[in-house]
Amino acid sequence: MSTAKARQILDMNAFDPRAGDAAASPLLRRRQENYGAASVLFYREPIEMARASGCWMEAADGTRYLDFYNNVPSVGHCHPRVVAAVSRQMATLNIHTRYLNPLIEDYLERLKGHLPAHLGNVVMTCSGSEANDLAMRIATRTTGASGFIVTETAYHGNTRAVTEISPSALKQGAPPPHVRTVPAPSRAAYGDDVAGGFAAAVAAAAAALAEDGHGVAALICDSIFSSDGVFADPPGFLAAAVAAVHGVGGLYVADEVQPGFARSGDAFWGFQRHGVAPDIVTMGKPMGNGYPLAGLAVRPELLTAFCEDVGYFNTFGGNPVACAAGLAVLEVIEESGLQANARDVGGYLGDRLRALSAHDPRITDVRGAGLFIGVDLGRADDPAVPDAALASAVINGLRDRRVLIGAAGRYGHTLKVRPPLCLSRDEADFFVEALADALAALPPG
Template sequence: MTELYPKPDKPAQILDMNAFDQARSKVSHAVQRRLNNVGASSVLFYRQPIEMVFAKGAWMTAADGSEYLDFYNNVPCIGHCHPAVIEAVAQQMAKLNTNTRYLVNIVDEYIEKLKATFPAPLSNVVLTCSGSEANDLAMRLACKSTRGSGFIVTECAYHGNTAYVTQVSPSSLKNDTLPNHVVAIPAPSTQNYGADIEQGFANRVQAAIDELSQRGIKVAGLLLDSIFSSDGVFTHPNGFLHSAVEVIRRAGGVYIADEVQPGFARTGTHFWGFSAHAVVPDMVTMGKPMGNGFPMAGVITKPYLLEAFCEDVGYFNTFGGNPVAAAAGLAVLNTLASEGLQENARVLGNQIKAHLLDIAEHSSMIGEIRGSGLFFGIDIQAQGVPDAERTIQVIDRLREQKILAGAAGKQGATLKLRPPLCLTQAEAEFFLDGFRQVVLD
């Protein structure tokens, strides 16, 4: 059978980017202790890992007293160890923590406040403990409602680590090819689709639907990280997902927006990444920043999708939606509003991006700069070609400047930056000064 869409080149592995490599690094006592305890599943940042002991706001402190500006971890979206979350969690933990088989006011208070941030058609919430669980459930809902089993994702996507979700996470697979029911398509970039990203991406979605059909598989869903973070961060032009969503729905599939990375005001212009595309997803999955470090996640969906699923099987998660998680989540939503963090992300993000573009004019190692709000992707190159090794060198040199950063992209050659939304003007300038030192030398 001739495939309508060829399999993409194998993407760089997301867990290998900026990671400790025992073959190339000195193994300290602390690292050996971790390896002994965790074994082959151990994942540590940097060739020489950092032992962290404290964090506050946008800063993390290492055991040797070094302080690092955190431009990588998007989990503490309102800042590390935010007092509002600490107080809310402590008070609720001292009062009651149980499961959702009981009525607890703070759980429904949280869900209603969360729902208020979404378009009205999305009105049923199922709370889980991790984004992986949320995406797993969303995929199951999609299969039940569409009676299909095929999924379309981008070629460097990462959506989680359950057995089911790993199958739609190409950047997690080291040796295996994608299973027959999954088709991966290139990220929505000008490099892949030229000037008309919207139509080019929609055409690829249609080609993937056709390929699944040739394999005898009906499409169930289009599952997309709304900011394409693992693919290298793609945000513009606004609205480029609109036609692709129309294509998937005409084929009888649903659109699942994975907001684990871009959600909760990070893009500055919108509270949710999908909102920039003038579309209403059939389901939205959430995680990471939802509890600012307290493990919580969830799916919000149109009621008919949940009703169809529950005709066959119930869903209960012992820790999902517990009152302490609800307290943490409520504190996050309240703080985002009271401290004006979405506007801060928009204003500071625009300023930082403008300075980055200026720096790029004087640096041969910087390629394209993308992003929205406080989420950036910066391509690192050598002689105009994406260079993963140089990206690691930039990350290491930023560490010397006391700045934490990460990597992404198909070649692992995109610098990924996600500072907390509480970032200050002075901290933004600290980052820019350090970045200049690294890329202009």
């Protein structure tokens, strides 16, 4: 992989205003003028979206796209159950969280029913970034240490502190000295002993932090390692690394912002596939199906000690409308059997993708769990070399075939397959056939 170049997460599949013609679209010109350098848009030609339903989005020109990118509307775009719950609560009461409201407690108790019993307290925020920022603060207060261990291409959010533990967000430089990175839990990095190799790397990072005087506050993992390229197997491999961190007094923070809420199919949370007990679980994106809702679950004694120093409140985090959305999401997942659907349709989709890879050597690996799958693309003449250019061409080719998808991985060569949990087998077939056609239209070399 020496010839492949590492890529920053916001550069993957991004519109480049230097190459595009903003003047051709008045709306695009307004976007660039208003957002400036912070504007991030998908595709060489950005899409103006107008509406969405289920697994499909519709552009302003009437083109319908199958959404294989976005895990925010986890139970389906504009799900009528969520829309009704939010609308009803918005018309009744929406206020900050310093008043009593039974709906909020109903939601938190329903959410805690899906969590390990030792995580007895939940703190609500508006974004996964805020949740991870708070988790870092609690970990630092609990351990008295300042060091954090993450994977090489991790992404955990965009506050100042969380950006420092998000190597994939850094366009220049490296994480600061109190952050140590380890290779993602892949067979490319660790061979057949992923569990042992990953644990050894985490232990070495912990030793380096201790030697430099930082100590270990926490190991923070997105438990399906999505930004690293999606690494889910073998189930249980994470346990040895968590034990190594606990052995030196650090915490384990399970970042479930992407893998949580039934997406893996095997379990409601990604960490459950590994049989580990987090000290803190952070969550976000799919939690409110598009309404800003996030939070963390934590051992009560850790939160109590933290609040003795500074306390915490969040004006909008966990407001009644947000909790109405969250409660509706949980009800839909449970009553519609979406965890089982993620397992069954995800397994079917994985099988079809592996069958396709047998006919096209440019698909070098298919891995994942449930409806979270990574598809690696490599050079036809040397499949061991990641091919980010091919991934970009395929992503845009899929767009032409009415499928939306993103990229991940250190080299940007992994298609990140992450459709809504209500995906049907027919829709899975639509995607695989579009992918086969997009690959067939590209030169093999």
